[in-house]
Amino acid sequence: MKTSGMKTLGILILAAAAVPLLLPGPFYLSIATQVLVYGLFAVSVNLIAGYCGMVSLGHAAFLGIAGYAFALLTTSTGWPLWAAIPAAVALSVAAGALFGLVALRTSGLSFLMITLALGQIVWGIAFRYVDLTNGENGISMPRFQGLLASGTGLYYLCLAVTAGCLALVTILAGSPLGASMQGVRDQPRRMSTLGYDVWRIRYAAYVLSAGIAGIAGVLYMLLFRFISPHTLSLTVSSEAVLMVIAGGLGTTFGPIVGAALVVLLKNVASAYTDRWPTLLGLIFLFIIVVVPEGLLPGARRMMRTLGTRLAARRGPTPIPATPVKEARP
Template identity: 35%
Template structure:
C-alpha cells in the first residue's frame, strides 16, 4: 500500500461511514456505531502493543472506567453532559496513570500479568460496589441527553469524536514522542544508552492509551444507556487484543479494520450458531498461522505481488 493510497482509502472509508445513516436502516446504524467505538478502543490498545511493544491483558479496565464514570457523573451526580464526558475521560487517564506507574516498572510477561491483575481488580470493584455501580445487575438507565437519544444523531456524534481521536493518535505516533516510543520497542537497552527515559515514555503512552480507551468506554455507555461488569472482565481485554491482531499489530489503521471485521463476523455467526467463542478461536488460529501480519499485512503482500 503506497503512501498516496493510504489517505485516499481513509477518506473513502470516512465518506462511507458518513453516508451510512442515509440507508435509513437502524441495524446498519447500530452496527456502524459499534464498529466506530470498538475501533477507537482497538486503536488505543495498538498504541501500547503495536508502537510500544507492551502487551497488556487489562486494557478493558480503562474502557470500563470511562463507561462507569460517564454513567455515574451523568445519572448519580447529575453533572452537565460536557463535564460528565470530560470527567469520565479524565478519570480513565488518572486510573491509567496510577496503574501504569506500577506496571512499567516490570517488563515482558511480568508486565502483562500485572496489567491482568489490575484489570481484575477493577472488575472486582465494579462487581462488589453494588451501591455505586449496580454490581452484577449493571448500571441501567443512564441519563443520556435528549439530543443524543436519536440513533442517527448519536452515530454522527460518535463518528466526530472518534475521527478527532484518530487524528490525535495519528499526530502522536508520527511525532518525536511516537518515534521514541517505537525505539523503546525495538531495543530498550539501546534507547536507554542514548539517554531515553524508557519508563517515563512507556508510562506516558500507557496513560494516553488508557485515556482514549476511556473515551470509547464513555461512548459505549451513551450508546447502550447502560454499562455492565463484563466491560471490565479479562475477556474484554482479550477481545480487543484479537481485534488488533486480526487487523495487524503495528499498522495504524489495522485495529480499526480488525474491529470492524470481528464485529461483522460476530453478527453473521450468531445468526447461525451459538458457538461464537469456537468460531472466534478458529478465526484467531487462521490469522496466526496464515496471516501473521493481519488483514492489512495480507493486503500489502498481495498488492506487492500484483506489481
Template identity: 80%
Template sequence: MKPLLVLVVAAAAMPLLLPGEFYLAIATQVLVYGLFAVSVNLIAGYCGMVSLGHAAFLGISGYAFALLSVGAGWPIWAATTAALGLTSLTGAMFGLVALRTSGLSFLMITLALGQIVWGIAFRYVDLTNGENGISLPRPDGVLLHGTGLYYLCLAVTAGCMLFVTVLTRSPLGAAMQGVRDQPRRMSTLGYDVWAIRYVSYVLSALLAAASGILYMLTFRFISPHALSLTVSSEAVLMVIAGGLGTTFGPLLGAALVVLLKNVASAYTDRWPTLLGLIFLFIIVVVPEGLLPGARRLLGALKARVVAPDNIGANLTRASRIEGARQ
C-alpha cells in the first residue's frame, strides 16, 4: 500500500509542477489510458488471458454515458451508474462466449467481439451518429475541466488501483495467479477455473467501463475509433511495456505511449517508428517489462557495487586473523 500512497502524493503535486495546461492535459490522458491498461492487466497479467477487444468496453461505457447524459438529459451520477452497469452486463455476456476457449482462440474471439461492437458503432448512425461521433457540451462544473478534471481522474484511478491491489492479494487473487500458471493443477485441487476466469473478466470490463467514462469527460467526444483494434492493441502494448502482472507497470506503459503520441508527434511524423524502436529495446533488454526490468538492473548494479566492498572487508578480516595467529 505504501508505494501506491507515495505515487498518489506525487501525482497530487503534479499540477503544481507542470509548466502549462498542455502538459496537465497529457497527465490527465495518462491517468485515463493507465486505468484502461490496468483493466487489461487484470486478465492478461494475473489470469494469462490476452484480449484484443477490450476497447469495446471502453467504447460502450463512453457511448452510454454520452447518450444518457446528453440525449436523455440524465444527471451525471445516474448516467455513470447506468454506463457502468450496462458495460458490466455486456462483459458478463461476452465472457460466456469468450471463455469457452483459452490461449490464441480466446484472443481471436475477443478480437471478433470487439470488431462486432465497432461495426455497430460505425453503422448504427441513428444511435451513435456513425463516424461523426458524439460530443459533450462544454463543462459547467469545476471538477470537469483543467485541474479539477485531473484530480477527478486521479481519484478514480487511485481507487481502482487500490481495488486491484487488494484483489490480487486476496485468496481470489492468488487463485487467479494459480489459474494463470497451473490451470490443470488448480482444477485438480478443486478450483473452478472457468468461474475464476469469468469473475476476473467481468471485473476487468468494469474497470474498462470506468476508464470509458473518464475518457468521455476528458476528450468530450467519442467515435468508433475509441472501440477500434488500435486502441485495444495499444493497451496490450502498455501492459507489456510496463510489466505484466505488476501494479504500477500499466501506468508506466501508458505514460510512455501517451507521451510519444502527444509530445514526440509534435516534432516528427515518424513517432510510430520511434515507438516501435522503444518496444524493440524493451523486448530485447528488459523482456519482463520496464518496471521489473529496472528493479533487476538496479539489483545487479547494487550487487556489483557491494561485491568489491565485501571482498575488501573479507581480506581485512583475514589479515587481522593472520596477524592474531602470529
C-alpha cells in the first residue's frame, strides 16, 4: 500500500511539474501555487483530523506563528533566509508542543473548543501587540531575489516542499506509528488496553502537524510577502477543515483536492459573482449528500460501482473449452 501511494505521488508530481507550461498566464500560476500552499496546510490538519480523529479549529495559529516569525526575523533582525526558515518552523513546532500539553488533556468536542480558544489567544496577541506585529496593518516583506523572484521558480519550490511533506505523510501512514494513530482514532480504549500510550501517540501527531503547518506558513510568506491577524483567524482554520472534509478525511491526496476547490472558488468564481460563498456552500452540501466520504473516496466508489455494472451487463466471461486428448491404444 505504501509502495502504491509513492507511485501515485510520483505520477502526480510529474503531472504537476508540467502545470506552468500549460497555464495561460502568471495569474493562474499564482493560483496553482496557492493551491500547493493551502493544500500543505490542509495536509497538516488532516494529519490529526484524518489519522487521529482530532478536529482542530485553531490550526491557523501555527501557520501564523511561523509566518510572523519568518517576517520579523528577515525584516527586523536581518536574518538570512537559510537561517530564518528553520527558526520559524522550529518556533511553530515549539508552539505545537506547548499547546498540545493543554489541548490533549481532553478529546472530542472539548478538544475542538480548546484548540479554538488557543487559536483565538494567538490571534488576539497578533491583533493587540502592535509594537511587534503592527496590529491589523500587518507586516510586509520586500520582493525576494533570485529563484524566489520568479513565479515559476516559487511554484516549483512549493511543489518540491509539498511533495516532500506528502511523501513523509505517506511513509508515516504505512509505518507502525501511523497504524497506531489510526488505531487510536478508531478504538482508543482498546489501544489503551493493549498497552499503547494513547496520549503520546496523539501528542506526537499534534506536534508533527504543527511543524507541517509551520512549513506552510513559511511558503505562505514567500508567496504573499504579507501577513496580518487575519491569517490566524478562525476563518482560515475553518477553511482548512472544509478542505480536508471535501477532499476526503484520512486520505493522502484529498486535502490537495479540497484546497484546489476552495482556492479556485475564492479566486476565480469571485471574479464573476459576489455570491461565491453561496456557491461554495452549495458545493459542500452536494459533497455531504452525494459523497459524504469526500471527493476522492467518492470518485473511487463510483468508478467501482460503474465497473461492476458494466461487467454485469456484459455477462460472465466464457471459459474456453479445454481440448480432450484421445487415449492412445
